[in-house]
Amino acid sequence: MSLLIVAGLGNPGSAYDGTRHNAGFTILDALARSLGLAWERSRRFEADLARGDTAPGRPVLLVKPLTFMNESGRAVQALASFHRVPPADTVAVYDDLNIPLGLVKVSVTGSAGGHNGLASLLAHLGDGFTRYRVGIGPKEPPEMDMANFVLARFTPEQQKIFTQQLDQIVSGLRLVLTDGADKAMNLLNRRPTAQ
Secondary structure, three states, X not given: OOOEEEEEOOOOXXXXXXXXHHHHHHHHHXXXXXXXXXXXXXXXXXXXXXXXXXXXXXXXEEEEEOOOHHHHHXXXXXXXXXXXXXXXXXXXXXXXXXXXXXOEEEEOOOOOOOOHHHHHHHHHHXXXXXXXXXXXXXXXXXXXXXXXXXXXXXXXXXXXXXXXXXXXXXXXXXXXXXXXXXXXXXXXXXXOOOO
């Protein structure tokens, strides 16, 4: 079976640990734990990598780019070219301000919507990869600068919600990897909105 690349988007360095914009890194760390995978730093590909198999034995390469969010596509494209992985076999996991906290949406098309990491992926990979969008919204207070909001840490209450949802978020991502985007969309995108 062909290799699947799963790229979590975020910013490297301890200053960004636990920020809303690093939800992609947090989710990939949880996925790696659930699959029993260990991370290795690759200077060549400017990324932390974890290799293994999904449940049905499909090889998977988890990627946390170390290029900072707005250059995420550079690291992912280098790996995709090296392993000859097409966009259709690539999954991007990232935060989405327009989705309520802890909920997910799966899609395979759409614009960057102001997300610099996604814009970089589109510029380097082209379209056709699966987007696994994890809610960090709504922005509170509404007048707060978007960059300041996404680069801040969750409030204790928000962190509790996100942590409680993490197992479900990882289960949904594993569904994408084992059953494909279409099936995952049908199941995950219909979830009721959190109260």
